[in-house]
Amino acid sequence: xxxxxxxxxxxxxxxxxxxxxxxxxxxxxxxxxxxxxxxxxxxxxxxxxxxxxxxxxxxxxxxxxxxxxxxxxxxxxxxxxxxxxxxxxxxxxxxxxxxxxxxxxxxxxxxxxxxxxxxxxxxxxxxxxxxxxxxxxxxxxxxxxxxxxxxxxxxxxxxxxxxxxxxxxxxxxxxxxxxxxxxxxxxxxxxxxxxxxxxxxxxxxxxxxxxxxxxxxxxxxxxxxxxxxxxxxxxxxxxxxxxxxxxxxxxxxxxxxxxxxxxxxxxxxxxxxxxxxxxxxxxxxxxxxxxxxxxxxxxxxxxxxxxxxxxxxxxxxxxxxxxxxxxxxxxxxxxxxxxxxxxxxxxxxxxxxxxxxxxxxxxxxxxxxxxxxxxxxxxxxxxxxxxxxxxxxxxxxxxxxxxxxxxxxxxxxxxxxxxxxxxxxxxxxxxxxxxxx
Numbered sequence: 001x002x003x004x005x006x007x008x009x010x011x012x013x014x015x016x017x018x019x020x021x022x023x024x025x026x027x028x029x030x031x032x033x034x035x036x037x038x039x040x041x042x043x044x045x046x047x048x049x050x051x052x053x054x055x056x057x058x059x060x061x062x063x064x065x066x067x068x069x070x071x072x073x074x075x076x077x078x079x080x081x082x083x084x085x086x087x088x089x090x091x092x093x094x095x096x097x098x099x100x101x102x103x104x105x106x107x108x109x110x111x112x113x114x115x116x117x118x119x120x121x122x123x124x125x126x127x128x129x130x131x132x133x134x135x136x137x138x139x140x141x142x143x144x145x146x147x148x149x150x151x152x153x154x155x156x157x158x159x160x161x162x163x164x165x166x167x168x169x170x171x172x173x174x175x176x177x178x179x180x181x182x183x184x185x186x187x188x189x190x191x192x193x194x195x196x197x198x199x200x201x202x203x204x205x206x207x208x209x210x211x212x213x214x215x216x217x218x219x220x221x222x223x224x225x226x227x228x229x230x231x232x233x234x235x236x237x238x239x240x241x242x243x244x245x246x247x248x249x250x251x252x253x254x255x256x257x258x259x260x261x262x263x264x265x266x267x268x269x270x271x272x273x274x275x276x277x278x279x280x281x282x283x284x285x286x287x288x289x290x291x292x293x294x295x296x297x298x299x300x301x302x303x304x305x306x307x308x309x310x311x312x313x314x315x316x317x318x319x320x321x322x323x324x325x326x327x328x329x330x331x332x333x334x335x336x337x338x339x340x341x342x343x344x345x346x347x348x349x350x351x352x353x354x355x356x357x358x359x360x361x362x363x364x365x366x367x368x369x370x371x372x373x374x375x376x377x378x379x380x381x382x383x384x385x386x387x388x389x390x391x392x393x394x395x396x397x398x399x400x401x402x403x404x405x406x407x408x409x410x411x412x413x414x415x416x417x418x419x420x421x422x423x424x425x426x427x428x429x430x431x432x433x434x435x436x437x
Contacts, residue, residue, distance in 0.1 A: 027130035044077035115324025123246030127309035160200035228301030291318030
């Protein structure tokens, strides 16, 4: 089996890190959107009033119960937006290397690197890594992937704990249980630890998922419905094709010429890709496809909402596994086929470059849209204040937030060098516990 040297390892680390981060750099300048400000503000407010509030109240967004995500937003609440975006990119970079370690358990070193590179430049990650409000999806995907990695290494207890953590980051992390079961089913029969990991995860996830459902106070439309599932099934083919060839936005494929062209190119690529997949080791191909579809199931009913891009982070892990499986089949030829291997590397390199440019283009579009929305919010705020009306219950600028207590890593030093900001119009002063009010 091929083993890279130290210099090649270092170069590969840097190359994959660059492929993951560089297409997303434009997002560092994006302002916070309204829902991101709400998540930061609520996290800072409730944790300051009671450090255990996230485990008692449904304050994870949309009335959902996501206690660990609330602490993740409290981490940098009140900090400048670029710090929050940088934290998201850092978490995404960690996820990329965890996914690489997981794929290296099944594939040769070159195939695992190519699968990781595909995952790093995947266009659907622009929303998860760039939209700060999608940090819950990012952390949930990281916990699920780490659980699969621990299962493969025979660390059953750690795998089960990570599965439970995934559900506490976001309830859709329940997909980790069927994913662990599917991985155990397709593993060699001698590896009993994988079944143990799935069993322990089931015992832990049952009460945790029940807790997230009972504590949630979401609208009825948030839960799966027959209409939502049927709509998701209609859109599912477009999203599946995008997972294997991220060159378009599914909701724009019916209206925007650029996405329509991207869909045609993606279909032309996916068809031979799937044909190549049938030649791959059946167990590996079935594992990748199964993980992809199992990760989609919990979010099937919400795929048509808002483009559904941040819901595809976890399914893209399975799609990247399929990519690595195809690369294993193509690169696993006899040493005499050097020309064929060079052509394969050249073709894959061009495809990865195309995917990276598409991710960069999506990042620029996302940043421009964020700036445009921020200007609309500011214009509305100025107009309402000119008429003597408050903009609403939540301030638009972190520097104008009330002094409710520091966050952990960035909010505290940020407050040390800033004066205590005034309260926004119409807000009542907070009652002190010692004031008797």
